[in-house]
Amino acid sequence: MRGWDLLSILDLDPQHILDIVHRARQMSGEPAWPVLVGKNVALLFEKPSLRTKASFHVAVQQLGGYSFYMGPGEVELGAREAVSDVARVLSRYVDCIVARVNSHSSLKELAEYASVPVINALSDWEHPCQTIADLQTIHERKGTLEGLKITYIGDGNNVARSLCLGLASVGANFTIASPPGYRLDEETLEQARQRASAWNTDVTALVDPREALSNADVVYTDVWTSMGQEAEAEARRRDFQGYTVDPDLLSCARWDAIFMHDMPAHYGEEVAPGMLDHPQSVAFDQAENRLHAQKALLEYIIIRDG
Ligand code: CP
Numbered sequence: 001m002r003g004w005d006l007l008s009i010l011d012l013d014p015q016h017i018l019d020i021v022h023r024a025r026q027m028s029g030e031p032a033w034p035v036l037v038g039k040n041v042a043l044l045f046e047k048p049s050l051r052t053k054a055s056f057h058v059a060v061q062q063l064g065g066y067s068f069y070m071g072p073g074e075v076e077l078g079a080r081e082a083v084s085d086v087a088r089v090l091s092r093y094v095d096c097i098v099a100r101v102n103s104h105s106s107l108k109e110l111a112e113y114a115s116v117p118v119i120n121a122l123s124d125w126e127h128p129c130q131t132i133a134d135l136q137t138i139h140e141r142k143g144t145l146e147g148l149k150i151t152y153i154g155d156g157n158n159v160a161r162s163l164c165l166g167l168a169s170v171g172a173n174f175t176i177a178s179p180p181g182y183r184l185d186e187e188t189l190e191q192a193r194q195r196a197s198a199w200n201t202d203v204t205a206l207v208d209p210r211e212a213l214s215n216a217d218v219v220y221t222d223v224w225t226s227m228g229q230e231a232e233a234e235a236r237r238r239d240f241q242g243y244t245v246d247p248d249l250l251s252c253a254r255w256d257a258i259f260m261h262d263m264p265a266h267y268g269e270e271v272a273p274g275m276l277d278h279p280q281s282v283a284f285d286q287a288e289n290r291l292h293a294q295k296a297l298l299e300y301i302i303i304r305d306g
Helices: 015-028 051-062 083-090 105-111 126-143 158-169 187-198 208-211 230-239 283-304
Strands: 040-045 064-069 097-102 118-120 149-153 173-177 203-206 218-221 256-259
Touching: 015 126, 015 158, 015 283, 040 051, 040 083, 051 064, 051 283, 083 105, 083 230, 097 105, 097 283, 105 118, 118 126, 126 158, 126 218, 126 256, 126 283, 149 158, 149 208, 158 173, 173 187, 173 208, 187 203, 203 208, 256 283
Parallel strands: 040 064, 040 097, 097 118, 149 173, 149 218, 173 203, 218 256
Antiparallel strands: none
16 A cells, blocks of 8 residues: 655544544654564655754664665755656655645655655645644644634745645634734635634734734744745745744733744844743754654554555
């Protein structure tokens, strides 16, 4: 059996998401079982990474498997070699391909031609592995996901998209505040509302960050300029004025709200200096949980369904 791909968080039904989150929580507190002995995982990255690369490597190692990394400029998907050929060749060597790509279409093509599962380690469209670790972190801190209000401040980007869809799938309310022109796309909001309808929860897109933060249990932000958008950085810094999460903005949320950032942080832009060390910040636990979430994902994708 080929097993399934994780290109979008929507590839997981709501119960799968919850199962993986609960398994990740379990795995954070116990030694890992060596379920990947004899299994090989390729990490194919077109963009830089700290957390995703390191956590996948360590996750595979803790599960008894072997991983190897091919970084930006090594394979040159679609330039040195056709994506379809890369997929078919790698499938002859490994049991899973973890890919960080410039374009989501490359990921789809990899999955179409690979005979092993393909995991999205970030594309320009989604970051589902980040979302699993985020849900795990929220569940650890709040004891539940159901009925919570998570407010995301900033760009309607790949991280926001997966987070919105993931939270809507598991019974949380999601609100995003973005400047005009940087909203989360309507298709994603509609997909999220469809999943939210099963829970009677809300998916809301606003402009005013203070209004969005009212009664929020979780405050989340991410960079204003994602990888590949560097030419827009100056315009974005101007357009996102007023969207920096600092202690004053955080105080618009509930008194017991947690603050999350998927990192890397750009201090002085989306987040004020020192905010990752704020008493309400869980950013470093969130980063650690990437490791446990990757173990739960790999176990689920390669062992249970593979
Ligand atoms: N959050 C995240 O994906 O970090 P990296 O880009 O360092 O992998």
